[in-house]
Amino acid sequence: MNKFQKLNFSDVAEFLDYLxxxxxxxxxxxxxxxxxxxxxxxxxxxxxxxxxxxxKRICYIWPSAxxxxxxxxxxxxxxxxxxEIDPASEILKYDQRKTMGRVVIKxxxxxxxxxxxxxxxxxxxxxxxxxxx
Numbered sequence: 771m772n773k774f775q776k777l778n779f780s781d782v783a784e785f786l787d788y789l790x791x792x793x794x795x796x797x798x799x800x801x802x803x804x805x806x807x808x809x810x811x812x813x814x815x816x817x818x819x820x821x822x823x824x825x826k827r828i829c830y831i832w833p834s835a836x837x838x839x840x841x842x843x844x845x846x847x848x849x850x851x852x853x854e855i856d857p858a859s860e861i862l863k864y865d866q867r868k869t870m871g872r873v874v875i876k877x878x879x880x881x882x883x884x885x886x887x888x889x890x891x892x893x894x895x896x897x898x899x900x901x902x903x
Contacts, residue, residue: 777818777836785815793833795878796845800831803886807893824900826850829893832872840865844876847889855895861888 779785789797804811804822812823819839821830830848834841849855852862852871862871873889875881881889 779815779818782813782815782820785818785820789833789835792878793835793845796875796881797831797833799878799881800845800847800875800889803881803890803893804829807890808897811897824897826900828896828900841874844874846872846874848872849892849896851896851899854899855892859888859892861885862892 777788779788786794786797801813801820804813808822808824808828810824811828813820814823815821816827816830819830819832819836822828827850829850830846832839832841832846832848834843834845839846849862849871851869852864853869855862855871859871861873863874864871873892
């Protein structure tokens with residue numbers, strides 16, 4: 771346990787069990803998109819949320835149920851090298867960060883249609899950036 775959070779999950783399954791149903795649906799859908807998009811990756815907890823690694827950290831999923839994520843509702847899909855992925859993407863928000871950006875999904879319905887397609891494109895670009903030498 772760290773000094774910022776009173777939570778300390780031992781694994782991703784425990785993290786998922788903690789989430790309210792609406793956030794769990796969003797998180798599971800995002801995990802599935804990541805699984806479909808990244809041929810190889812490692813999922814592990816950092817800061818009590820799942821981070822996804824290839825050669826380096828690629829992205830993370832941060833639900834509002836996890837304290838100190840600066841998110842009042844929904845689930846954040848964060849990209850560690852967002853400005854290199856697609857700095858012109860309208861859905862990426864930088865919140866005064868230099869390189870990291872995130873997409874906030876407030877309902878499972880947002881993960882359908884064009885929005886889902888755009889998120890998948892961002893995931894593909896992030897993965898390609900990670901695998902480039």
